[in-house]
Each structure stands twice: as C-alpha cells, then as structure tokens.
Amino acid sequence: MKENDNILEEITQSEYKYGWTSNFEMDSAPKGLNEDIIRFISARKEEPEWLLEWRLKAFRHWLKMNEPKWPNVKYPKIDFQDIIYYAAPKQKVKPKSLDEVDPELLETFEKLGISLQEQQRLTGVAVDAVMDSIAVATTFKEKLGELGVIFSSFSEAVQVHPELVKKYLGSVVPMNDNYYAALNSAVFSDGSFCYIPKGVRCPMELSTYFRINAANTGQFERTLIVAEDNAYVSYLEGCTAPMRDENQLHAAVVEIYAADNAEVKYSTVQNWYPGDKSGKGGIYNFVTKRGLCAGHHSKISWTQVETGSAITWKYPSCILKGDHSIGEFYSVAVTNNYQQADTGTKMIHIGKNTKSRIVSKGISAGKSQNSYRGLVKVMKRAENSRNFSQCDSLLMSDTCGAHTFPYIEVSNKSAHVEHEATTSKIGEDQLFYCNQRGIDTETAVALIVNGYAKEVLSKLPMEFAVEAQKLLAITLEGSVG
Amino acid sequence: MLIIKNLKASIENNEILNGIDLEVNAGEVHAIMGPNGSGKSTLASVLAGREEFEVTDGTIVFEGKDLMEMEPEERAKEGIFMAFQYPVEIPGVSTTNFLKTALNQIREYRGLQPLDAVSFLTHLREKMKLVEMDQSLLSRALNEGFSGGEKKRNEIFQMAVLEPKLSILDETDSGLDIDALKIVANGVNQLRSKDKAVIVVTHYQRLLNFIIPDFVHVLYQGKIVKSGTRELALELEEKGYDWIKEEYKSTLV
Amino acid sequence: MELSLNQVLKDLFEKHQKQNNGAPAAYAEQAFERFMKTGFPDRKSEEYKYFPVHRHFPESPLLAEKVEDPGAHLVFSPKLDDREAIHLVFIDGRLSEKHSSRDLPEAGLEIKHLNQLSSTELRELLEDHLDTYNVNNDPFIELNSSFLRDGIFIKTSKKSSTLPVYCYYITSAEDVNSFRNFRTIMVLEQDSRAELAEYFFSEENAGGFENFFTEVYAGKGSRLNLYRIQHKRGKEVLLNNINIYQKENSLVNSFTFSLSGKMLRNNLNFLLEEENCESHLYGFYFVDGDDVIDNHTTVDHQKPNCFSNENYKGILDKNGKGIFNGKIYVRQNAQKTNAFQSNKNIVLTDSATINTKPQLEIWADDVKCSHGATTGQLDNHQLFYLRSRGLDERTAKALLLHAFAFEIIDKIELDPVKDYLTKVINKLLGYQFDN
Numbered sequence A: 001m002k003e004n005d006n007i008l009e010e011i012t013q014s015e016y017k018y019g020w021t022s023n024f025e026m027d028s029a030p031k032g033l034n035e036d037i038i039r040f041i042s043a044r045k046e047e048p049e050w051l052l053e054w055r056l057k058a059f060r061h062w063l064k065m066n067e068p069k070w071p072n073v074k075y076p077k078i079d080f081q082d083i084i085y086y087a088a089p090k091q092k093v094k095p096k097s098l099d100e101v102d103p104e105l106l107e108t109f110e111k112l113g114i115s116l117q118e119q120q121r122l123t124g125v126a127v128d129a130v131m132d133s134i135a136v137a138t139t140f141k142e143k144l145g146e147l148g149v150i151f152s153s154f155s156e157a158v159q160v161h162p163e164l165v166k167k168y169l170g171s172v173v174p175m176n177d178n179y180y181a182a183l184n185s186a187v188f189s190d191g192s193f194c195y196i197p198k199g200v201r202c203p204m205e206l207s208t209y210f211r212i213n214a215a216n217t218g219q220f221e222r223t224l225i226v227a228e229d230n231a232y233v234s235y236l237e238g239c240t241a242p243m244r245d246e247n248q249l250h251a252a253v254v255e256i257y258a259a260d261n262a263e264v265k266y267s268t269v270q271n272w273y274p275g276d277k278s279g280k281g282g283i284y285n286f287v288t289k290r291g292l293c294a295g296h297h298s299k300i301s302w303t304q305v306e307t308g309s310a311i312t313w314k315y316p317s318c319i320l321k322g323d324h325s326i327g328e329f330y331s332v333a334v335t336n337n338y339q340q341a342d343t344g345t346k347m348i349h350i351g352k353n354t355k356s357r358i359v360s361k362g363i364s365a366g367k368s369q370n371s372y373r374g375l376v377k378v379m380k381r382a383e384n385s386r387n388f389s390q391c392d393s394l395l396m397s398d399t400c401g402a403h404t405f406p407y408i409e410v411s412n413k414s415a416h417v418e419h420e421a422t423t424s425k426i427g428e429d430q431l432f433y434c435n436q437r438g439i440d441t442e443t444a445v446a447l448i449v450n451g452y453a454k455e456v457l458s459k460l461p462m463e464f465a466v467e468a469q470k471l472l473a474i475t476l477e478g479s480v481g
Numbered sequence B: 001m002l003i004i005k006n007l008k009a010s011i012e013n014n015e016i017l018n019g020i021d022l023e024v025n026a027g028e029v030h031a032i033m034g035p036n037g038s039g040k041s042t043l044a045s046v047l048a049g050r051e052e053f054e055v056t057d058g059t060i061v062f063e064g065k066d067l068m069e070m071e072p073e074e075r076a077k078e079g080i081f082m083a084f085q086y087p088v089e090i091p092g093v094s095t096t097n098f099l100k101t102a103l104n105q106i107r108e109y110r111g112l113q114p115l116d117a118v119s120f121l122t123h124l125r126e127k128m129k130l131v132e133m134d135q136s137l138l139s140r141a142l143n144e145g146f147s148g149g150e151k152k153r154n155e156i157f158q159m160a161v162l163e164p165k166l167s168i169l170d171e172t173d174s175g176l177d178i179d180a181l182k183i184v185a186n187g188v189n190q191l192r193s194k195d196k197a198v199i200v201v202t203h204y205q206r207l208l209n210f211i212i213p214d215f216v217h218v219l220y221q222g223k224i225v226k227s228g229t230r231e232l233a234l235e236l237e238e239k240g241y242d243w244i245k246e247e248y249k250s251t252l253v
Numbered sequence C: 001m002e003l004s005l006n007q008v009l010k011d012l013f014e015k016h017q018k019q020n021n022g023a024p025a026a027y028a029e030q031a032f033e034r035f036m037k038t039g040f041p042d043r044k045s046e047e048y049k050y051f052p053v054h055r056h057f058p059e060s061p062l063l064a065e066k067v068e069d070p071g072a073h074l075v076f077s078p079k080l081d082d083r084e085a086i087h088l089v090f091i092d093g094r095l096s097e098k099h100s101s102r103d104l105p106e107a108g109l110e111i112k113h114l115n116q117l118s119s120t121e122l123r124e125l126l127e128d129h130l131d132t133y134n135v136n137n138d139p140f141i142e143l144n145s146s147f148l149r150d151g152i153f154i155k156t157s158k159k160s161s162t163l164p165v166y167c168y169y170i171t172s173a174e175d176v177n178s179f180r181n182f183r184t185i186m187v188l189e190q191d192s193r194a195e196l197a198e199y200f201f202s203e204e205n206a207g208g209f210e211n212f213f214t215e216v217y218a219g220k221g222s223r224l225n226l227y228r229i230q231h232k233r234g235k236e237v238l239l240n241n242i243n244i245y246q247k248e249n250s251l252v253n254s255f256t257f258s259l260s261g262k263m264l265r266n267n268l269n270f271l272l273e274e275e276n277c278e279s280h281l282y283g284f285y286f287v288d289g290d291d292v293i294d295n296h297t298t299v300d301h302q303k304p305n306c307f308s309n310e311n312y313k314g315i316l317d318k319n320g321k322g323i324f325n326g327k328i329y330v331r332q333n334a335q336k337t338n339a340f341q342s343n344k345n346i347v348l349t350d351s352a353t354i355n356t357k358p359q360l361e362i363w364a365d366d367v368k369c370s371h372g373a374t375t376g377q378l379d380n381h382q383l384f385y386l387r388s389r390g391l392d393e394r395t396a397k398a399l400l401l402h403a404f405a406f407e408i409i410d411k412i413e414l415d416p417v418k419d420y421l422t423k424v425i426n427k428l429l430g431y432q433f434d435n
Helices: A002-010 A035-044 A049-064 A103-111 A116-123 A141-147 A154-160 A162-168 A179-187 A428-436 A441-452 A462-476 B040-048 B072-078 B095-109 B117-130 B135-139 B148-162 B178-191 B230-239 B242-252 C002-019 C025-038 C119-129 C139-146 C380-388 C393-409 C415-429
Strands: A026-028 A087-089 A126-131 A134-138 A150-153 A191-196 A206-211 A222-227 A232-240 A247-250 A253-258 A263-271 A282-293 A299-306 A311-314 A317-320 A326-335 A340-349 A355-364 A369-378 A386-395 A401-410 A416-425 B002-011 B014-024 B029-033 B054-062 B080-083 B090-094 B166-170 B197-201 B215-220 B223-228 C086-091 C109-113 C150-156 C165-171 C178-188 C193-202 C209-218 C223-231 C237-246 C251-260 C263-272 C278-287 C292-301 C307-316 C321-330 C337-347 C353-362 C367-376
Touching (some): A035 A179, A049 A162, A049 A179, A150 A154, A154 A222, A162 A222, A179 A253, A232 A462, A253 A299, A282 A299, A299 A311, A299 A340, A317 A326, A317 A355, A326 A369, A326 A462, A355 A369, A355 A401, A355 A441, A369 A386, A369 A416, A401 C367, A428 B072, A428 B090, B014 B054, B029 B040, B040 B054, B040 B197, B072 B095, B080 B148, B095 B117, B095 B148, B166 B178, B230 B242, C002 C139, C025 C139, C139 C178, C139 C209, C237 C251, C278 C292, C292 C307, C292 C337, C307 C321, C321 C337, C353 C367, C380 C393
Parallel strands (some): A126 A206, A206 A232, A222 A253, A247 A282, A282 A317, A299 A326, A311 A340, A317 A340, A326 A355, A340 A369, A355 A386, A369 A401, A386 A416, B029 B197, B166 B197, C165 C193, C178 C209, C237 C263, C251 C278, C263 C292, C292 C321, C321 C353
Antiparallel strands (some): B002 B054, C109 C150
C-alpha cells in the first residue's frame, strides 16, 4: 500500500531523473585500446606484475575473438578504439574516510538517492560506490572487518588481499569466456570485492552503486564475491548514468563463488540511461554474471530488475556443481521506446539433487524488443535434478516485440524439467475494472504491472523493492493509450 | 439523480438500446428486468462507460452533469459504482492495495485527505462485516481463484468501501446459491439510504425478494416496454416474459 | 570441411544443370544462389545445433539414375486396406507402377508425377503453384528446388471427401553417396477436402541422404488431414521440409509420427497467410537405439484471428537423442491470435537425451500465446499404484507409456493409419493388451 502511494507520487515524473552530469577534474587515459593502455591502467592502479600479465593475456585472447551475433538485438558496430578505457575523478590523496571524500562527489551520490553518510548511519547497508571507473568510498568497513568480512573496492583488494584475488579471479568467468568478458578482463578498472569467511552470516546488506559520469567512457567494473563454507551474504547493485546523445559501453563481469552450505543473494536494479524517446543515446549493457555453486548445499540467487540501458545483454547464470546446490533467477525486464533487452539465465546442473528455479517477467512497450533467452542443462551425472521455469511476457503496444528462447537440454532420466511461458497484453477488462473503481489509467497500469511482477519484486530487499516499483511505473509512463 | 433520455447505443453497428427513458431519484431502488438479449447488461455497461458501446443518441445526466463526457474513472469518482456480472481477475494485486488506491483517488477528487493505513483498515473491517467477507480474501490477489460467490460478495464489499451515490448491480444474483444471495442482498439493503440510489439488473425475480425495489422496468428489444412496482416482478415470475413480448408486438401493429 | 561441402554441391549442381533433365534452369539457378548464401549448415548453425547434418552428408554425392520400374524386383507390398484409397509406392523417389494403384484420379482429384512431365509442363506447373516462402532460410529447401526432378503433384477440387491418398516412400538404395531429392506439391482448391498419408520406410541396408520437401497450398475454406509416418530401418539420413500455406478459413491437421530412423529431421512450417485459419500440429516420436530424431516446427501467424495448437510428445530410450524446437511467430498485424504449444518428454535411460526449445516471438499485443515443455521420467506414484494392484513393473511401465502416447494417436481420423500405428507403437512399447 505504501509503495503504491510512492508510485502515485513518482508517476508524474516521466523523464529519466538521474540524467545530470557532475563536473570533476578527470584523470583519464587517451582514447583507444592497445597493450600500452592496459599497462597504463595497471600502472595507475599500482598492480602487481601477475595481474598485468593476466590482463595482457585476456587482451590477446580478445583480439582473436568476434563480437557475438546471436543475441536478438541490433546496434551499429562499436568502434572499440573510440572509447576511453580509464577515467577517474582526480583525487589528490586516497580518502581514508568519508570525511575526506570530495564533497561534490558525495553530492552526486546524494542526487542518486544514495547518501553514503545517511546510509552508513541509518540503514546499516554497507555501500561501495563506483563512479566511472574507480571506487569512491566504501562504508562500514570497520564493522565488517570485525567479522572478518572483506568488502572493499577491487583495487584495494588487489593491494591488501592479493592472495584471495589471485585465487578466485577468473575462476568462475575465465578471462576468455566470451568477447565482453575478455574485454573486461583486459581493461577492468575497478569494482567490488567481497569475501565472507567460514561460518559468517554477513549482518547487513552489502551494496554497490555504479555510475558512469564522463563522456565517451566505457565502464568495465569487476565484482568478485566469495562465500566460504556456511557463509551468507546479500548483495545489492544499483546503476545509473547521465543522459547523453551517444551510446556508451558498459561491460562488467560479476563472479560469485559459493562453498559448502554457502548462500549468496545478488540483487540488481539496473537503471542505466536508456536513450531518449527516439532511441538516441543510452548505455550498451553487455554484462557477464555467473555464480558457481561449488560446494554441496550451496545456493546462489539472482534477482534483477532491468529498466534501463539502450541494449541489455545479460545472463546471470548458475553452475550447480555441488550436490544439493540450488540456483535461482528472478527477473523483471521492462523495455520501452527503442530499448532492446536480451536477457535470461543459464542453469547448468552438474551435481546430484541440484535444483533451479527461473521466474522471468518481461514487459515490452513502445517500439521495444524484449527477449528471454535461457538454458537449462542437465548433465549425465545430475541425478534427481529439478528445474522449474516460468517465463511470462506482457505486451503494452502493438509495435513492440516479446521473444522467448528457452533451451532445455536433458541427459539424465531422473531429471525433471518444467517450462511454462505465456504471453498476454494488459487486459482492457482489467483496466476498465480499475477505472470503474475510480483509478485512472496510468495508476491502473502501474498497479497491474506491479502485480504481474510481484513474484520477482518480493525477492528484493525492502528498500530496493520500493525503488524498483517506482522505476517500473516511470519506465512505462504513457505507454498505454 | 439520474436522468436518461432517449438513449440509443450500438455495438459494431448492431443497435442494442433503442431509446431508453429512465429517471432515478435519490433513495429509490429500480429493478431492470427482461429476457436474455434485451439489453439489460448493455444499459449497465453504458452507464459505467464501457467503450465498446457507441452511444448514438440521447442523453444521460447524473447529478446535473453530462455523464457521456466523462471517462469511466470520472464517473466512479462522481459516485457511480458498478457491481460487475463477471468481475475480472488481476493477478498479484491484492484487494486491499486495490481498494486503497481506488478510495484515495476518489477522496482526492472530492477534496478529501487520503486515509492513512490505520483508518483505512478500520474502514475496511467495518465494511467486511456487512457482507461477511473473510479476512483472508483481502490479502489474496484481486478475484484470483475466488469462487463465483466470493467474487460477487467482493463486489458488494467494494461498493460498501467506496460509498457510491448510485450503484448498479449487473446480474449480481447469477451463479449464487440462496445463502450467498441472502448475504449479498443483506449487504445491499444495509447500504440503502435516502440519499443513495440502486439499479438492480436481473433476469429473475428471486433477488427482488430480498432487495425490494420501488420500481420495476421491463426491457425488451432495447426499450423499456413496461414499468410498474414490485407486483410487476411477481407477475413476471409467474407468467414469464412471453406475454410482455406479445403485448409489445401488438402495440407495434 | 564445411567449405568443401559447398564446393562439392556446387560441382554437383553444375553437372546436374548441364544434363538439363530437371526443373527449368532459371528456377534451379535462383534456388541454388539462395542456397549458397546460407551454405550447408555447419556446427555453428543454430538451426542444426543438435542435428550434425554436415557430418552425415555424402562426401561425393550422386544423383539417382533413371530406372524403369524401380519396384519391379521388390517383394514389399504395402497392405492395401479395404477402404477405397489411392496407393502410390515410390522406391528411392521413383514411382513403382507395379505396386501402385492403376486407376488414378477420380473426378476432382488430379495426380501428376513430376519426372514424367515435359520440361514445358513442369515449368508451367511451377509457375502456377510455386511461391515457396522459406521462413527460416532452410538450405535444404533451396537444395531441393535446385535439384528438383522427382516428385508428385496432387490437386483436389472436390467439396466432399475425396479418396485418401497414401504415399509410400521406400528407400532401397545402398550407396552411401546417393543423394535423393523429392518434391510433393499439393493444392487444395477452395472448400475442398483431402487426406494424405505419407509413409517413410526403408530396407535394412539402405543408405545415403534424402531431402524431401512437401508444399501444401490449402485454399480458402479447405480442410486437410496430413499424416507422416516415419518408420525406417536403414542407415540413410532423412531431411523432410514441409511448408503448409493456409488461406482464409482453412483447417489443417498435421500428424507426425517418427518411430525409428538413424537420422530423421522434420521441419514443419505452417504459414497462416490469411484470417481465420486453424492449424493443429500433433507429433509423437520414439527415439530408440542410437537414433537421432529432430522435429522442428514453425507456426507463422501473419494475419489476425487465427488459431494454432501444437502438441508433441516424445519417449527417449537407450542412446536415443531427441530434439524438439517449436517456434511460434506472431507478426505485428496478427492481432487476436491464439497460439498454444506443448512438448512433453519421457526419458527412459541415462544415456538418452532430449533437447527442447519452445520458442515464442511475438510482435502483436492482443494475443494469447502459451507454451510449455516438460521432461521427466514416468511418475513413480502412478507406477506404484499400478504395481500395488498387481501389475509387474514392466507391464505397469508399458501401460503408462501407452497412455502417454495414445493421447496423440487417438486424434487420428483415418482408421488404417490409426490401426497401423496402434500395432507398431504397442510393439515398440512392449504393450500387449487389447485396446
């Protein structure tokens, strides 16, 4: 009920509200990509030799690879030499605490609705904020430190915990996994690192906010989450970018490693700038996210609300290697105007008694194209594995498209795989019913859409759920006649 | 309260309402009866503002305002409520959430403050008793998986919550057993007052044993062919509709 | 490897063109050009991802020579049923007069054999009836047109039921290099009705590569029942494209039964070109031994108010590999479309696999579409229930499998087909009861 009031308030704001730029002095690399640029990035970050070698190796792989053509999206060829691969707000000295962070930077995050100080004081959510390419501030570090939880920027982790980074980096998403993962491995600038030691339940949500600020810049962050035996963590990720006429590339990699009995919940509210009403500008969001349920009874759960980006290409996946491990994927993807989304998941059942569940709710409006693409693969050894998939599409106009590409590959007789999909439009009857009770059409759409997406939204942590509901309403503003 | 003059309406060029004249005053209960296909439900739909029906002639004035100029939600905000014959299911949207949104939009229209959560819930609880609604139905998705009886009861419950001036019950008795019918009728009766009006659209007289109408109108071929009091309904119950049809035909000759 | 396969086909095509004994040169050339654009499917081809056709194509393909009556030596004789029907037997793509019905058409039914037509006649026929729409750019459709020579043309104009037509395609060629193309063109004129049953058989030592392409033009208000029964014993590869073009108010029921075959692939494409069409796609596959059976279907809703319903079921045994891919396209102006699809599979062994991909692509908003796919084994509760009533495990399983399969078989309206399938499938499932 309360959320709904918020929708009412917010619904009048239709334009992308995170679309300002901040004026910082930037420290950036020249445009283009070659081994020198990679050396430049690595040197800037004072990285050890092994990491530079790793990056160079990834780069050499990347040179030999081709851009994937199979996603159901169309865009002009990206000129990888026309992108700035490293841009950092200039800071004279590394900040030790929030007090030392550039005030304008903090203000930027305030505008995003992420007041780092407020967050720190009130909500008990630890935040790591990444602007353009580098991590700006991490909150709550000390408190987490007492429990042995490491939550820091990726660059800091490289300096402070090189052995952990070295052990897990690329262990779930190899450097040459795919075109964009290889590119990320070569040029990634920062990101978050999170390590939960044995037996620790992380007492607060860990959260990262990403923002692309500088023009002509690509953002390539890398997130690595490791949960040791019996550990638990819930991790949130939010994204925004300013309005710009040109397209910007975002190619991130997220790796999750879950040991015996470990559980990781990863929630995303993605709201990169989607381009304007005529399809100009917007972020190309080409992301590789994968979790490895390495241990028995481990569990990885992806929840995503995708409302932004001109193009989304993203398949948060689970490799269910440990016996009795569980993978989940809950997704709401909304596209409006000229947005294109090709998103879904892969559930690879390797261990015995593994379970996976997929709930995907696509909503297409305007002239957008929205595709679900998923793979459920049951390997020979994966006895008694179970999967249930539900993929629904809701159409809001006769000029958009909804596509479902579920691949099911089963090589074990005891496996039980079920897939269901439906496509429908918002019923005129439903709208009329709401109207008859005095609810205007715009609110009725928000109400119905939130109802439709409820199963997914309910998986989000509370504060994210509210934001996600607002985003859905704003994204769909004006989409029904 | 409501004045309908020479109302004609059609769907896909088939004329269904063929010149309806009807006046409903505050405090009155009117029953609209008639054989299947006579246009009863169409009349209800036109009043609520369904777009499939094209009004080709006539006027509808509600509380001095031209109803035809209004969107469905404006009509609702003005105080018209329709209890649907087939209430639609809206997955994922709880009845509570739905009603709160509706009530507060209506209140806003009338220049009232929105109800806070506590007073809203108090309001709900009070109305639930009227139709003996089960609390659990409130948190379930709107009408989803409700039995026929539960859906109808939910309609009357919504009527009670939203407190309309004019309620239109479209075949609210269809598909109800006698116990459910009594509960629904009892709810409606408790909501009757001297400043509110009700239009009961029904095929059978049965419901009118419980909701006693002040006036009964018989609709046939898109026209009100006969009006009377409650006695007319009883006569129809006894003799069926054929004699009305005959009588109407003879007037045409 | 892939490149050389295209080259091999190019050489073969040029040789074939020189002999000038097939379709009109321009027609074949255009088709071959289109083929060269996509090329022979390789391991990266999405459409042939699970059906490695490039590894099973002859290295030096040979087109079949002309034979007088290819069935003259054959002892096989399909059991003609008592009902009146037209039986046509083709051995390696050529009509065997010895085994076929002699008095062919009745009024309103016209049958022609493509390789008996003069090139002028063939050209006229192609001009009248060929506007192939290759919805998924399948290269084998283009290859079939490139090498078009053998085939059959069936046309009905009768409003009441015509005689059912049974075609038996029997493979006896043993040469692994033989490459056979066969085309069926069926035309249903306005308001006509037809029944066509196609049996695909082969001898144990049969080999080579078969490329069948069937085109059905279902005119306004026409009704067709189409049966395809694939029960092969040989080692040959069968690739079968079926395009069904439906006009206003037409109704087509398609049944596909793939019971055995080393490598079987069906591409069944329904193209709903006008309003108010109704299409039913029923399928059952039993994949045993090392068989690979791949059913791809497409239902392309191009106009409003059409209804399609698809129900495919499969049983996977031993090392069998089953593939199902069902596409539903709903084009932008195909409002008020109802399209449903279901694919259910039972996997009996750990070495059997099933790959299924039910795919929806929708560009219209006022539609009702759904699909569902399941894979699993027999329900243990059901099995237990039956066993607790005294059935042994083997029998209980057979009974459940029978029930699973006969949901499809029961839809068949043509008795001889139903009888044949009942007998064969019961035998395959080890089911020994009376119905």
